[in-house]
Amino acid sequence: MDASHLWAKSRMHGEAEHASMLLRHHLADVYDAASKVLDVTADDQLCALGLDAGSYRERFRRCVLLAAAMHDLGKANDHFQGMICGKRNVQQNPQGLRHEWVSVLLLCEKLRDWLLTAVGGKEIDLAIVGWAIGGHHPAYGRESPPRREEPRGEGDRLTVLVDHPEFGECLQVLQDRFEVEGIPRFCGPWVLPLVGPDMIFGRLQKWFVESRQLWKRFTDRDKRLVAAVKVALIAADVAGSALPRRVADETKRASWIQDAFANTPQPGELAAIVSKRLDGGSLRKFQTDVAKAGSSVTFVKAGCGSGKTLAAYQWAAIKYPSKRLYFCYPTTGTATEGFRDYLHNPDANLNYRLFHGRADIDMALIVRDDEKAAEADVVARIESLDAWSTPVVSCTVDTVLGLVQNIRRGIYAWPALAGSAFVFDEIHAYDDKLFGALLRFLQNLPGVPVLLMTASLPNARLVALQNCLKQAHRQPMAEIGGPEELETLARYHREDTPADVPKRVWIEIAAGRKALWVSNTVNRAMGAADSIADLHPAIYHSRFRYCDRVQRHEAVVKAFKAKQSEPVVACTTQVCEMSLDLEGVTLLVTELAPVPALIQRLGRLNRKAKAGCPTCPFIIIDVGDDNLPYSLAELQSAREWLAALPDGPLSQRDLAEAWEQYDAGRKPDFVASAWLDGGPMTTVLELREASPGITVVLQEDMLGVRTGSKKLAEVVLPMPSPPRAMNWREWQTARDIPIARPDVIDYDPLRGASWRK
DSSP, X not given: OOTTSOBSOOXXXXXXXXXXXXXXXXXXXXXXXXXXXXXXXHHHHHHHXXXXXXHHHHHHHHHHHHHHHHTTGXXXXXXXXXXXXXXXXXXXXXXXXXXXXXXXXXXXXXXXXXXXXXXXXXXXXXXXXXXXXXXXSOOTTOOSXXXXXXXXXXXXXXXXXXXXXXXXXXXXXXXXXHOOSSOOOOSSOEEEESSSTTOHHHHHHHHHHHHHHHHHTOOHHHHHHHHHHHHHHHHHHHHHHHHHHHOOXXXXXXXXXXXXXXXXXXXXXXXXHHXXXXXXXXXXXXXXXXHHOOSSEEEEEOOTTSOHHHHHHHHHHHHOTTSEEEEEESSHHHHHHHIIIIIOOTTSOOOEEEESTTHHHHHHHHHTOHHHHHHHOOOHHHHHHHHHTOSEEEEEHHHHHGGGGXXXXXXXXXXXXXXXXXXXXXXXXXXXXXXXXXXXXXXXXXXXXXXXXXSOOOHHHHHHHHHHHHHHTSSOOEEEEOOHHHHTOOOEEEOOOOSOHHHHHHHHHHXXXXXXXXXXXXXXXXXHHHHTGGGOOEEEOSOSOHXXXXXXXXXXXXXXXXXXXXXXXXXXXXTHHHHOOOOOOOEEEEEOOOHHHHHHHHTTSSTTOOTTOOOEEEEEEOOTTOOTTSOHHHHHXXXXXXXXXXXXXXXXXXXXXXXXXXXXXXXXXXXXOHHHHOTTOOOOOOSSOOOSOEEEEEHHHHHHHHHTSSOHHHHEEEEOOOOTTOOXXXXXXXXXXXXXXXXXXXXXXXXXXXXXX
8 A cells, every 4th residue: 555645444345446445545434434323323322321402512512523523533643554554564573652652642632622612611521431432452462552661663652744745735634634733834744752750551550540539529420421431432434434345335325324214113113023023813911911011121930931022022112113233142142042033034024133153054954045145244334334323132241342442343332222122031041150241231321221031040130120110210110920820730749759761761762752851961961862872862962163053053952843742851061051942852951050940951842832731740869069051069069959849740830939038149230331431541341251272173164264164253163271281272263263183073963072081
C-alpha cells in the first residue's frame, strides 16, 4: 500500500483498495455510521439502561459522535503505518503503543482545548470520550491502559505524524462535523518516547490515576452513560468498518442501517410460530398466564416437557409482537435445537438466525447446503450486522450476557440488544459466575423486558432475583408455575440399584423399551457402553469433533423418535440434560450428580406420561468419592435430597419442592462487570467459570483445513487436560489451537476421543 498516504485499514486477501481504507475516510465513515445508529437506536440504548432519553439524549449523542470522529486518529503514527504498508514486521518489531492509546494522548495533550466546545464545554464529557476511545478494542488479557517497565523491541520512540497533510484532513473532518473554530497546525511530527523518564506509559498511568479519581465521583446514572457511550462507539466502529466491505455503494450505507434496525417481527409473525407449533391444538392455561404477566421481568418455573418454550413465544407474541426477540439457551446444543424446533422453516421466507460460536457449522448440518453455510461463515463484525437486522434470534446466553463482561459478540450486538425482548431458558444450569452476570444484566438494564425460565431453582437464587427486581425495577417479579396437572403427575419411581446394572438395562431392552444411561465423565460413559456392547448403544458426549457431535446428537434423537416398539439404549454424559429431547425413555440409569443435574436427567424420563399411565423407574449409581467433575459437597447434598424424597411415585413438583425445602443455598453474588464498572479502564472478563481442559485439532484434519475443504470450527476437539508426560505446548498450532500428533489420541466418530495410554 502507498506509504505516502495515512491508512486505517489493510486489504483483505483479494480485496482491491478503496477510499474507506484511508484514515480520513474511515473516520468520516465511522462518524456517519454512529450518527445513523444513534438516529434509530439512541433512545432504546438509554431507556434500556434506565436513563431518561429526554435528559441524556443530546449529551449521549455528542460524546459518541466525537469519539467516533477521532477514535482512530492515533493510527497516524510511524509504527502503525509501517505495519499497514508492510515495512514493519510486528512479530520481530511490534508496535510500541496501540493506536487507541495514541488517540487518547492526542485528545488529552494536543487537541483538548480545541475540542472542548464539541461537548458543550463539559470537562467530564471530554473525559468520557477519552475513556471510550481507549476502550474501543477490548481484548482478554490486554492491559488498559498499557504498562511498560522496559522496552520490548519496539524501539525507543513512536512518532505521531501530526504534520502529515492527511492528518490535517482528519482534523478538517472534526471541524466540519462539530463546527469548532480553527484547525491546530503542527510544524513537525510529535515524538513520543518509549523509554526514559518521560516515557508515554508513565503519562498514561498519570492519566489513569486522575481518571479513576473522577470516576469515583460519578453518579450511578452517569456510570451507565459511560457504559452506553463505550459500546455505542464500538458499534459505530463495527458499522463504519464492515459496511464498506458489505455495501459497496456509499449512498446505500445510511439506509442499510435504518433498514436493519427496522427489521423487527412483522404483525402476526410471532403468533404464527405459536400456531405452527400448536398444529391445531390449544394453549395450556399456564402458557396464557405467562403471556398476560404484568411485570417487566417474569419468572416461570415449570417441569420438563410442560411447554415453557411455547409459553415464551406466546409471551413475546402478545406483549412484544414488534420487538426483536433473543431466545437465550445455556449451550450451543440447546440453542441449535431451539432454532431447529421453532424457527427453522425452509418453506417460509423468514429472516431468523442462529447465533453462537459454531452456528455456521450447525446451519450447514440443519439445511444441508454448503453454499448457505459459506454465506454464514463471515467475520464477527459482519455477523454482528446480521444480528442488527435479525428479528428473532436463537443463541447461547453468552451472546447476550457477554455484554456484561465486554465479550465481543455482546458488545457488537448492543444497539440491537437495547431494543429487544429476552428469554433466558434453563437458568438453573448457570454456574455462579454466569448467574451473577444475569443479576447484573437485570439490575442495570431495567428498561428491557425479560422472561426467565427453569424447571427448578434453589431458593437462594430465587430470592436474589426477587430482591434484584425490587431494587432495580421498583416492582415485584411476576412468578408463574407450570400446569398443575403436569407438575403433580406421577412420572417416576426410584428403583434400588441392582448388583448388575448392565443386566438390568439388557432386560429393559429385551422387553422392547428404551433406556438412557448417564455417566458423569466421558470415560465412564464409554465404559458403560462397553458393558452393554451387544445392545449396540448410541454414545453421545462432548468429546467428539464438533461436526461429529452434531451428527451424533441428531442420530440419538432420531433413534428415540422411532416407533415405540423399537428398543434403543444411549450412553451419554451430562450433555443430555438440556439439549436432548428424547421420547419414550422408560428406564433412566444415572450416576449420582448435583440436584439440578438429577432433576434435568429425570426430565428425560417418561416425557409423554399422561394421567393413569404407569410410572417409569430410575436407578442412581452412587460414585462414592469419585466425585469429578463435581464437588464432594454437591454429591452429599444430592444424597440428602434423595433421602428426603417421598417413597413411591414421584412428580416434577416432588423433585423441585424437596430441593427447595432442603437447599439452604449460598447467596448468589453480583459479579464485577467489565462493561459497567470499568470507567476509564476497559478489560474483558470471563463470563463462565473456567473448566480444565484443552481444545485440539487432529493432525489428520489439518490438510482439509489448510486447503479449505474443512472449517477449523468443524473439526476442533475438546479434550481433558493431557497427561503430564505429554508436552503438548511444543506442538504446532492452527490459529492458536494445538495440533495433536497422530500417536496421542484414539478417535472414533461414533465413540469419541480419549488420550492414548
